[in-house]
Amino acid sequence: MNEMTTGSIHPDGRWRSTFRVPAMDCPSEENLIRAALRGLRGARLTFDLPGRTLVVEHAGPAEAVLQRLQPLELGAQLVGSVALTEPGPAGAEADLAAEARVLRALLAINALMFVVELAVGWWAQSTGLMADALDMLADAAVYGTALLAVARGAASQAAAARVAGWTQGLLALLALVEVARRAWFGSEPVSLLMMGVGALALVANVACLLLIARHRDGGVHMQASYIFSANDVLANLGVIVAGALVLATGSPWPDLLIGTVIAVVVLRGARRILALT
Structure with missing residues (x-):
């Protein structure tokens, strides 16, 4: 009551x-x-x-x-x-608008890096880069579906979330199949490209952290966005380290290992999105 x-x-x-x-x-x-x-x-x-x-x-x-x-x-x-007998704090609407601008910037950065890492990862025979690209896609899907709901409502958001979840899940499975294929038939990942693009992705995610920093205490959703980008930094460092190990040992296994780890993380994220819809 x-x-x-x-x-x-x-x-x-x-x-x-x-x-x-x-x-x-x-x-x-x-x-x-x-x-x-x-x-x-x-x-x-x-x-x-x-x-x-x-x-x-x-x-x-x-x-x-x-x-x-x-x-x-x-x-x-x-x-x-x-x-309530008192008005809400002034500036709440402005804060929401500022957060929306940050989320749009995060969406753009993650979407761009998804395309770059996926293309270069395929060219460089690096499952680590391709899996990291899927991690970028996972974050972009979260930001994109949230922003879509602002304009078109929760029903459109749920439909977009289902598409994003199935797409991420399919791509993650394909990444795992690619890891298995390269492990069976062999691969020669280009270590310098791995480290170079991994470093570029690291710069992109650090930029995301700087964008979120002003809003990380504004709400749990912005704190979560900060955590997403911080986790991405760890994935980027993993790709760079794997590239260095490939260069040092001449073995593709460090690349295959990091690719497997990141693909599994993305697959679990896709299952969680689908469970919500």
């Missing part, structure tokens, strides 16, 4: 509503929810992922918020609403 504070309700009719979201347990679900509620006027969101709880400050009835959450099929339920 809804609760109400004593005193006058804020003139804008603002409320603080609490929702129980049983299937919300990672940043991917949080990104889906943020995208679904992005167009809600004056909304401010607070997430408790371990507690599966979402608190929304909003104008108008709580049922309007719930109607946006239900198509996500995360089991959202309204726990209660409390009328």
Whole structure:
């Protein structure tokens, strides 16, 4: 049952509503929810992922918020609403717009590096570079589906997420098949190209970290984006180290090993996206 504070309700009719979201347990679900509620006027969101709880400050009835959450099929339920007597913090809309600009930049960087790493990885016979390209695609899919929902709503986002999930899963499986093929028939990865493009990808992900740094405390979704890019830096370093080992030993196995590890990570990410849709 809804609760109400004593005193006058804020003139804008603002409320603080609490929702129980049983299937919300990672940043991917949080990104889906943020995208679904992005167009809600004056909304401010607070997430408790371990507690599966979402608190929304909003104008108008709580049922309007719930109607946006239900198509996500995360089991959202309204726990209660409390009328607010004070306005929300100034600049919230501007902060959301700034975060959206950062996410667009992250999408562009990751999409570009996906194309570059995939093409050069094929040319250089490097499964490590090709798998790292899929990691870039995985991040681009998260940012892209979230931004798509801003313009077209949660239904379009869910459809785009399914396409992204199946595409990532298929490419990850193809990468594993390529690793197996090269392990059986042999390969000669070009170590200098591996290290050079790996370094370029490292620069791109460091740039992503710098873009996110101002917003990493603004919400769990931006903190998650920071973590994604930090993990990508580790993958880039893995490709560079594998390239150095290929150069030092003359063996393709370091490249095959890093390619397998990254492809498995991308495949697990694809399964998680599909589980949400």
